Amino acid sequence: xxxxxITIGAELLNGTRTDxxxxxxxxxxxxxxxxxxxxxxxxxxxDSIINSLDNVPxxxxxxxxxGGLGPTHDDITPSVLYKYFNDKPLFDQKYWTxxxxxxxxxxxxxxxxxxxxxxxxxxxxxxxxxxxxxxxxHFKNNNFQLFSMPGVPSEMKLMMNNYxxxxxxxxxxxxxxxxxxxxxxxMESSIFDIIEPYLNNNNISLAFLPSFTGVxxxxxxxxxxxxxxxxxxxxxxxxxxxxxxxxxxxxxxxxEVIINxxxxxxxxxxxxxGLISNxxxxxxxxSSYFKGGIIAYSNSIKIKLLNVNQEIINKxxxxxxxxxxxxxxxxxxxxxxxxxLSTTGIAGPGGGSKDKPIGLxxxxxSTSNFEKVFKFNFSKNRKTNKLMTxxxxxxxxxxxxxx
Amino acid sequence: xxxxxITIGAELLNGTRTDxxxxxxxxxxxxxxxxxxxxxxxxxxxDSIINSLDNVPxxxxxxxxxGGLGPTHDDITPSVLYKYFNDKPLFDQKYWTxxxxxxxxxxxxxxxxxxxxxxxxxxxxxxxxxxxxxxxxHFKNNNFQLFSMPGVPSEMKLMMNNYxxxxxxxxxxxxxxxxxxxxxxxMESSIFDIIEPYLNNNNISLAFLPSFTGVxxxxxxxxxxxxxxxxxxxxxxxxxxxxxxxxxxxxxxxxEVIINxxxxxxxxxxxxxGLISNxxxxxxxxSSYFKGGIIAYSNSIKIKLLNVNQEIINKxxxxxxxxxxxxxxxxxxxxxxxxxLSTTGIAGPGGGSKDKPIGLxxxxxSTSNFEKVFKFNFSKNRKTNKLMTxxxxxxxxxxxxxx
Numbered sequence: 001x002x003x004x005x006i007t008i009g010a011e012l013l014n015g016t017r018t019d020x021x022x023x024x025x026x027x028x029x030x031x032x033x034x035x036x037x038x039x040x041x042x043x044x045x046x047d048s049i050i051n052s053l054d055n056v057p058x059x060x061x062x063x064x065x066x067g068g069l070g071p072t073h074d075d076i077t078p079s080v081l082y083k084y085f086n087d088k089p090l091f092d093q094k095y096w097t098x099x100x101x102x103x104x105x106x107x108x109x110x111x112x113x114x115x116x117x118x119x120x121x122x123x124x125x126x127x128x129x130x131x132x133x134x135x136x137x138h139f140k141n142n143n144f145q146l147f148s149m150p151g152v153p154s155e156m157k158l159m160m161n162n163y164x165x166x167x168x169x170x171x172x173x174x175x176x177x178x179x180x181x182x183x184x185x186x187m188e189s190s191i192f193d194i195i196e197p198y199l200n201n202n203n204i205s206l207a208f209l210p211s212f213t214g215v216x217x218x219x220x221x222x223x224x225x226x227x228x229x230x231x232x233x234x235x236x237x238x239x240x241x242x243x244x245x246x247x248x249x250x251x252x253x254x255x256e257v258i259i260n261x262x263x264x265x266x267x268x269x270x271x272x273x274g275l276i277s278n279x280x281x282x283x284x285x286x287s288s289y290f291k292g293g294i295i296a297y298s299n300s301i302k303i304k305l306l307n308v309n310q311e312i313i314n315k316x317x318x319x320x321x322x323x324x325x326x327x328x329x330x331x332x333x334x335x336x337x338x339x340x341l342s343t344t345g346i347a348g349p350g351g352g353s354k355d356k357p358i359g360l361x362x363x364x365x366s367t368s369n370f371e372k373v374f375k376f377n378f379s380k381n382r383k384t385n386k387l388m389t390x391x392x393x394x395x396x397x398x399x400x401x402x403x
Numbered sequence: 404x405x406x407x408x409i410t411i412g413a414e415l416l417n418g419t420r421t422d423x424x425x426x427x428x429x430x431x432x433x434x435x436x437x438x439x440x441x442x443x444x445x446x447x448x449x450d451s452i453i454n455s456l457d458n459v460p461x462x463x464x465x466x467x468x469x470g471g472l473g474p475t476h477d478d479i480t481p482s483v484l485y486k487y488f489n490d491k492p493l494f495d496q497k498y499w500t501x502x503x504x505x506x507x508x509x510x511x512x513x514x515x516x517x518x519x520x521x522x523x524x525x526x527x528x529x530x531x532x533x534x535x536x537x538x539x540x541h542f543k544n545n546n547f548q549l550f551s552m553p554g555v556p557s558e559m560k561l562m563m564n565n566y567x568x569x570x571x572x573x574x575x576x577x578x579x580x581x582x583x584x585x586x587x588x589x590m591e592s593s594i595f596d597i598i599e600p601y602l603n604n605n606n607i608s609l610a611f612l613p614s615f616t617g618v619x620x621x622x623x624x625x626x627x628x629x630x631x632x633x634x635x636x637x638x639x640x641x642x643x644x645x646x647x648x649x650x651x652x653x654x655x656x657x658x659e660v661i662i663n664x665x666x667x668x669x670x671x672x673x674x675x676x677g678l679i680s681n682x683x684x685x686x687x688x689x690s691s692y693f694k695g696g697i698i699a700y701s702n703s704i705k706i707k708l709l710n711v712n713q714e715i716i717n718k719x720x721x722x723x724x725x726x727x728x729x730x731x732x733x734x735x736x737x738x739x740x741x742x743x744l745s746t747t748g749i750a751g752p753g754g755g756s757k758d759k760p761i762g763l764x765x766x767x768x769s770t771s772n773f774e775k776v777f778k779f780n781f782s783k784n785r786k787t788n789k790l791m792t793x794x795x796x797x798x799x800x801x802x803x804x805x806x
Contacts, residue, residue: 013439015429016583016621019422022444026418036416039444039453041425048440055458180419183462218419222602250595254799267677273684274677275669277698281676282786284752292704295696297689301738305695305708315724335704349687383685 002037003029004060004144006052008067008077009151012041015019021156027247028160029064032168033175037293049080053146061144062168064160065308067151069134071113071385078137078349080119084140089119099133110166127163129155136163161230177224179231183241184250184395191215191241195234204230213250213382213391214241240399245264250394255283257401265397266329267293268306270318271361272346291335296327306330308391321343321362321373328364338365339400341393345378347385359385363393365400404575405440406432407463409455410666411470411480412554415444424469424559430650431563432467435571436578439467447471453485456549464547465571467563470554471536474516484551484652485524488542492522502536528567532558539566580627582634585655586644587617587798594618594644607633615787616653616794617644636789643802652796658686660804666741668800670696671709671734673721674748674764678793692736699730709733722747724765724776730765731774742803743769744796748781750788762788766796768803 005025007063012016019041024280038057046065050382056063068077082089096118102112117133120126127136127147132155137148147164149156154365183191188208203226209216221227235242244253258265267277267290277293280286294305299318302308307330308323316322324344332340345361352358358380366372374396408428414420422444429439441460445451447470459466471480485492495540499521520536523529530539530550535558552559580597586594591611604611606629617757624630624697638645647656661668670680670693680696683689694801697708706713710733711726719725727747735743748764755761761783767776778797781791 011610011612011621012426013429013442014433014581014621015426015439016610016619017433018426023418023421026416028418030417037446038417041438041442041444051460057454076602150647178417179764207414207419209414216419218414218417269677272681272700273689273693274672274680274696276674277677278681281678281698281700282789284785286676287700290676290700292700292708293677293698294708295677295684295698297684297693297695301695304735305697334708382687386681386685 001034001062001168001174002057003034003168004056004058004063005036006049006063006065007039007041007042007151008044008049008065010043012067012244013043021151021153024157025064025160028157029168030176032176033172034062034168035176044076046080046347049077050084052085056142056144060397062171063144063146064164065146065148066156069136069148070115071111071117071133073117074162075207077148078116078119081137081139081146083142083251085124085146087124087139088122089120092118092120095120095135097151098199099293102133115140129158129164129182130158131155138163147187151228155376174222176220176222176223177227178220179227179245179322180217181217181219181231181235181238181242182214182244182246182248182250183217183238184243184391186215186238186241188215191217191238194237198230198233201226201230212379212387241395243395243398249279249282250391250398251279252283254394255286255289257398259285259288261401263401264289264291265339265341266291266331266335266337268327268340268342268364269293269295270297270302270343271344271347272328272389273297273347273385276341276343278341279390281395291337294331294334302327303329306334309352317356319346319356319362320358321375324364324372324373325366326364328366328373332366333370338367339397340364341391341397342366343389345385345389347377347382348380348387352380361389361392363386363396365396367400370400404437404465404571404577405460405463406437406571407459407466408439408442409466409468411447411451411452411468411556413446415470416446424554424556425483426554427560428467428469428563431515431560431568433439433579433581436575437465437571438579438768447479449479449483452480453487456487459547461546466547466549467553467567468549469559472520472535472539472551472553474514474536478519480551480695481519481522484540484549488524488527488544488549490527490542491525493525493729494518495521497524498538503773505536530562533561533565534558541566577625578627579623580630581621581623582630582723583649584620584622584634584638584641584645585617585622585647585649585651585653586641587646589618589641589644591618594620594641595734597640599634601633604629604633614781615790631693644798646798646801652682652685653719653794654682655686655739655799655800657797657804658683658689658692660801661692662688664804666804667692668742668744669694669734669738669740671730671743671745672698672706673700673705673730673746674750675746675789675792675796676700676734676750677790677797679744679746682793682797694740697734697737705730705733709737720759722749722759722763722765727767727776728769728774731769731776735769742769742800743767746792746796748779748788748792750785750792751783752785755783764788764792764795766792766799768799770803775802786804792800
C-alpha cells in the first residue's frame, strides 16, 4: 500500500533541522508492509500546505503529516486542515481543564494561547498524545484520510505506534519482508564479488548503503522464505564483517559477545580521545565488563599511567606499532582486566609527515596469551578518522572474541 | 529567490537513510539570500522522477537534484533527465581515459558499467566532480534550469560550493540576513521572557529550536542593521547561556576560551563514559590544552587512579557530591593540570533508587583556588543523559573561565 508524507516546517527547508522524523516514519511504515511513496516538505504557511494537499497522487489513500501543532501563532496546521477537510473546531472544556491541571503540577503557568490545543473537530477525530499537550488530528475526505501529528519526535512516535500504524497494518495486503545487514571492514565491490553467485532470484532486491563505519545491505523480498534462503547462503561468507541486523550498533553486539565470553576490558585511547569508551558505555550493561579507560593524549601520560617506555617513544614515535602494543599491555595490567585495547594515530588536520601521513592509525589488542597490532590508513578528516578508528577497534575485538 | 529541491532515492523514503543533504543544501542556499521553497523526495524510478519534474511550481526557476548518478543499473537519473530535457548523451573519450587512469592508480579494476559516467550532454553542461567519478549535469528548458548532483555528501557539497552556489548568488536580489544563536542551560519559555520586551520590530523573525543540548534561536531579517541592533540588545542578557553562533559546537568555543586563558584540563568521567573527552578532542587544537582523562567506571578505579577515599564512597555512595569533588581533585593532581572536571551519575536504564533516581548527575570542577559541585536531574534515557551531562559540564567550564 502506498502512503504519502507531508513534513511541515520552515526549519526543515532552510536546513536548521535535519528531518529525522521522515526516516523513522519510512522505516516504521515499511515494517507493516506498506511504503512511503510520495513525500513533500513544505513551509508552515497556508498556501504551501494547501498546495501539497492538492497534489497528493490519486493512488495514495493515507497521508501522514508532521509539524505545526504547537500553541504559538506560527503553528497553523490545524486551521488549514479544518478548512481543507471542511470541518469545524469545537472547544473541548474537559481537555482544557486537564491541560490546566497538568501545567499546574509542573509549576508552569498556562498561557491563553494553549487554548488552541484544546479544540476537537466536529467530524474528524483526535489522536491522543500521552506525553505532550498537542493532540493529533485524523480527517477523511473522498480521496484520502490524513493523520496530523506534532513534529516533536517522541510525541510523533507514540501516535504512530499507538494509533496510526495499527490502522495501516490492517489495510496492508501485500507484505514486504526486509532485512538490513550491517557490515564493516569490507568494500561495497568486494561484498558484491562474494555474493554475486547467489543473486539469481528475481524475488530478491538488494541495495548497498555505504557509510564511514561500513556498508549496510538492505535486502527485501515479497516472499519471506526466499529472503531467509538467500541470507542463509550469504551471511556465513561475510561473518568477519557482518556484525548486526537492522539498526543495532556494533558496540551493542560486542557487549553481548563480551558478556557471553565472561571477559573484562579496558581502553587506552590516544587519537580516538575517548570515543571508543564513549561507545562502549552507550550499552546499558557495559559496567559489568568495561572497567574504565585512560585517554593518554600526551606522551607523559602514556609513560606515567600506561607504563609506555620513554625510549620506545623516542625510537619509534608515539604513533607506532610498538607504542600501540605497550599501551594495550599497559592498560590491561593497570586496570587488571582480561583485554586491553589501544589506539594511537594522526587524526589530523595537522601533525602528518611523509613517513607518517595524516590518517595513519595503529590499534593494539593485548590479552594474557594473545597480542596484535593492526595498521590502517583512514580518513584525513579528524572526526571521520576517529569514527572509522573506533569502528575498526570494536570489530577487531568482536572478531578476536568470536574466533 | 525561490529554489526547488528534488532528492532521489528509495533509501530516503523507506528510511534506511536520513536525508542530511537536504538540510545542508537548505542552509547553504539560504546563505546566498535565496531559499528552498519546494522539496520533494522521490523513488529512483522513471515515473516518480518525471512526476516531480512535472510538478515544479511555476515560480521556481532553479531546481537542485541529488542522487542516482552512480554507475549501477539502478542509477537512472541521467537517462530520465536526458529524456525530460530533450538532450542527447555523447561518449566522452577523454574523460573515460582519465577515469581509467584514476582507477588504475588506486589499484582498482574499472568496470564497463562505469562508461555510463563518461557521457556528456549535447546541449546541457557537465558539473565537474573533483573527488569522485560521477560528474553532475546542468540542464535548462523554458521553465527552469536544473542541477543534478550525486547523493554522496562530500561530492555534492563540492559541486554546490564550486559551481552552483556562485550561480544562485549572482541571481539573488533580495537578501535575507540570518543568525543562529546557540544557547544551553535555559528553557525556551525563559528565553522568551527575557527577550520579549525587544520583540517590537516587524522586520525581525524569530524561531525557537529546542533540542537535548539546548535551545537554538534562529533570528532573521531583510534589514541587516535591524538584525545587528536586536542582537546587541538581547545577547548580553543571555551571556551565561549563549555560547556560539551558527552551527559551531560548544567544545570548539570552549577550546578557544581555554587557549586564551592558557589553561590545561583533564577529565574524570564516570556516567559520561568518555563522551566529554571525546567531544573535547573533536577540536583540532585540543592536544595543546587537554592532557588526557580517566574513565572511572568502577569504584576500584575511582579509588586507585583518582585517589577517591573508600570511606567517602561507603558513606555517600559513588553518585554523590562528595565523590564528584574528589574525582575532580584527583584527576587535576594525577594529570598535573590547572582544571579537573568530573562526572558521576545514574545514566540508566537501571540503578536508580528513591533517594537517587535515574537521571541524577553530579558535575565537579576543581582548580587550585576554586571548587564546586553542580547537581542535575537529566533524562532517564542513557544516551540522552550522557549528552545532556556532557553539554552541562562543558558549559560550566566555559562560564568558569569567562568569569
